[in-house]
Amino acid sequence: MNIVVCLKQVPGTTEVKIDPQTNTLIRQGIENIINPFDTYALEEGVRLKEQHGGRVTAISMGPPQAEEALKEAISRGADEAILLSDPAFAGADTWATAYTLSRAINKLGQYDIIICGRQTLDGDTGQVGPELAEMLEIPFIAYVSKIEEIADRSMRVQRMVEEGYEVIESPLPAVITVVKAINVPRLPSLRGIMKSKSAVIPAWAVKEIDADPGRVGLAGSATKVIKVFFPQRVHRSEIFQGDLKSQTECLIGKLRDAGLV
Amino acid sequence: MEYFLTEEQKTIKSLARRIAEERILPVRAELDEKEEFPWAIIKDLADADMFRVFIPEEYEGLGGGCFELCLVVEELSRVCSAVAVSYAATALGCFTLTEYGTEAQKQKYLPDIASGRKLAAFALTEPTAGSDASAIRTTAEKVDGGYMLNGTKQFITNGGEAEIYTVIALTDKTKGARGASALLVEKDTPGFSFGKKEKKMGIRASATRELIFRDCLVPEENLIGKEGAGFILTMKLFDKSRPGIGAQAMGVAQGALEAAVDYTRQRIQFGQPLISLPVVQNILADMAIQVEAARALVYAAARTVDSGVKKFSEESAMAKVFASDIAMKVTTDAVQICGGAGYMRDYPLEKMMRDAKITQIYEGANEVLRNAIAIELRKRRARTE
Numbered sequence: 252m253n254i255v256v257c258l259k260q261v262p263g264t265t266e267v268k269i270d271p272q273t274n275t276l277i278r279q280g281i282e283n284i285i286n287p288f289d290t291y292a293l294e295e296g297v298r299l300k301e302q303h304g305g306r307v308t309a310i311s312m313g314p315p316q317a318e319e320a321l322k323e324a325i326s327r328g329a330d331e332a333i334l335l336s337d338p339a340f341a342g343a344d345t346w347a348t349a350y351t352l353s354r355a356i357n358k359l360g361q362y363d364i365i366i367c368g369r370q371t372l373d374g375d376t377g378q379v380g381p382e383l384a385e386m387l388e389i390p391f392i393a394y395v396s397k398i399e400e401i402a403d404r405s406m407r408v409q410r411m412v413e414e415g416y417e418v419i420e421s422p423l424p425a426v427i428t429v430v431k432a433i434n435v436p437r438l439p440s441l442r443g444i445m446k447s448k449s450a451v452i453p454a455w456a457v458k459e460i461d462a463d464p465g466r467v468g469l470a471g472s473a474t475k476v477i478k479v480f481f482p483q484r485v486h487r488s489e490i491f492q493g494d495l496k497s498q499t500e501c502l503i504g505k506l507r508d509a510g511l512v
Numbered sequence: 513m514e515y516f517l518t519e520e521q522k523t524i525k526s527l528a529r530r531i532a533e534e535r536i537l538p539v540r541a542e543l544d545e546k547e548e549f550p551w552a553i554i555k556d557l558a559d560a561d562m563f564r565v566f567i568p569e570e571y572e573g574l575g576g577g578c579f580e581l582c583l584v585v586e587e588l589s590r591v592c593s594a595v596a597v598s599y600a601a602t603a604l605g606c607f608t609l610t611e612y613g614t615e616a617q618k619q620k621y622l623p624d625i626a627s628g629r630k631l632a633a634f635a636l637t638e639p640t641a642g643s644d645a646s647a648i649r650t651t652a653e654k655v656d657g658g659y660m661l662n663g664t665k666q667f668i669t670n671g672g673e674a675e676i677y678t679v680i681a682l683t684d685k686t687k688g689a690r691g692a693s694a695l696l697v698e699k700d701t702p703g704f705s706f707g708k709k710e711k712k713m714g715i716r717a718s719a720t721r722e723l724i725f726r727d728c729l730v731p732e733e734n735l736i737g738k739e740g741a742g743f744i745l746t747m748k749l750f751d752k753s754r755p756g757i758g759a760q761a762m763g764v765a766q767g768a769l770e771a772a773v774d775y776t777r778q779r780i781q782f783g784q785p786l787i788s789l790p791v792v793q794n795i796l797a798d799m800a801i802q803v804e805a806a807r808a809l810v811y812a813a814a815r816t817v818d819s820g821v822k823k824f825s826e827e828s829a830m831a832k833v834f835a836s837d838i839a840m841k842v843t844t845d846a847v848q849i850c851g852g853a854g855y856m857r858d859y860p861l862e863k864m865m866r867d868a869k870i871t872q873i874y875e876g877a878n879e880v881l882r883n884a885i886a887i888e889l890r891k892r893r894a895r896t897e
Contacts (some may be wrong), residue, residue, distance in 0.1 A: 314685035
């Protein structure tokens with residue numbers, strides 16, 4: 252079974268700052284981690300390989316430093332990893348990202364299942380998985396909480412919904428996004444770390460994946476981030492004077508004016 | 513302090529720390545409270561290849577020595593000594609096999625230990641034989657097809673949880689210590705059962721049980737080394753394993769030091785953090801000095817064991833005695849300077865103090881080891897006269 256796991260390197264903190272010039276995250280000096288949801292995708296891929304044989308290929312689009320995330324993926328059981336890195340990929344929205352990933356997966360050729368995390372910690376959209384399936388023209392199932400059965404050409408999974416779960420059968424190949432309930436990701440192993448240290452991770456650019464330059468990065472993005480800002484918090488206070496009765500009347504009047512009572 | 517660890521040793525140490533912090537820390541109080549064997553953590557350690565560390569490469573291990581084992585034990589014990597000893601007891605249970613076993617024995621047992629599929633244990637102590645190990649009564653009578661084991665082992669770490677036991681028993685009752693032999697016994701062997709699980713002061717998540725042998729037939733090929741070599745093998749085993757107890761002791765002391773620094777930084781008394789008080793500073797400094805001295809001695813002893821020299825009984829005993837004594841002192845002082853909070857079970861320090869105590873007792877009580885060191889001093893001087 253050929254398993255592809257898509258993962259993203261994200262800042263390992265919620266206290267990120269935005270560069271006011273470019274409206275992008277300031278990543279310097281911040282520890283980067285594998286997007287936590289993607290670690291469940293990786294673990295599920297490695298478990299499938301352990302049960303059914305095959306290979307797990309981890310793919311990530313990002314700057315050269317995203318290689319660290321892919322090395323960690325190898326230390327946690329991936330057999331190989333591919334970095335999609337090209338200045339032309341910068342500024343991609345989910346559509347351009349999915350397109351870039353789909354080109355790389357096409358180049359890989361054989362794949363039976365593609366596993367993604369349900370969403371990222373930074374972008375939080377949850378769109379790349381379904382868009383990727385659309386571009387590869389294969390079925391898609393979101394929020395998978397259990398793979399019940401998987402065979403050569405089909406699988407049956409549980410998909411988490413608000414009250415309980417649905418059981419869905421799908422032909423393969425397919426794309427799934429997984430939720431936390433699906434497994435407990437393993438930590439790296441010593442042999443995995445040693446393997447990852449010597450692993451050569453190929454970096455594919457526009458040329459290698461035979462992508463249309465107009466469809467990647469900022470140029471290929473259907474959406475643009477016009478402005479990113481933290482809502483300004485304004486605290487105003489007013490102290491009522493006088494005796495208790497007049498203070499209370501004042502307060503009620505203010506609340507009425509504000510339409511709160 | 514710079515200890516000149518290789519890249520591989522740094523990787524082992526940092527991964528052990530990560531497992532300790534991510535997987536053990538969140539559950540250590542609960543495991544202690546419930547006295548529950550930490551199977552989920554054992555699985556994490558196995559998945560991370562930690563049981564491969566002390567197994568030779570030919571048997572699916574990573575070929576590390578006493579030093580690498582100490583690095584793992586130190587990091588695990590810094591967070592929870594009970595997990596550390598459950599891990600280390602497997603090393604203890606298979607060292608004799610690794611060093612003196614036949615090729616067939618090693619092929620049969622070591623790969624399963626390396627992968628963590630099976631835990632091991634070592635069984636010497638009996639109701640009548642503690643520090644006086646020569647007083648063991650368990651017999652292994654030679655019969656057709658093997659040895660008939662009869663007797664009871666006591667206080668066996670990993671007892672009931674391990675699959676593979678190295679058992680010391682008398683193959684010749686008339687020869688005393690020289691009649692003892694080492695046998696490999698598998699858990700499901702007919703005639704082999706377990707007594708009660710002991711209720712301990714500390715290291716509560718670890719399992720300590722009696723092993724009961726009643727006409728338990730062990731195949732002849734499970735003898736490790738020669739008949740009658742059991743005691744010598746045991747003494748050599750302890751020489752090799754004692755730095756590991758030192759690492760366990762030094763690890764828990766390190767954990768207590770860090771917890772004490774954290775608490776005294778945030779606890780305000782007399783208008784300032786406790787750590788600003790000179791009396792507290794002095795105690796913390798002494799704790800740090802002792803922990804670092806223990807680390808230096810444990811590392812040096814473990815490296816001596818791995819260096820290939822023939823004799824290292826004294827060095828290994830010194831590391832165990834010193835580290836365990838300072839562990840008791842450091843954890844007790846940590847409880848003291850943290851006051852009421854130190855004594856409460858909501859904080860980790862009282863557990864560390866309970867956990868530290870055993871390191872002065874097992875794998876050679878400190879008094880017995882001091883005797884052994886003193887005897888060597890006397891012998892060495894006598895030789896030069």
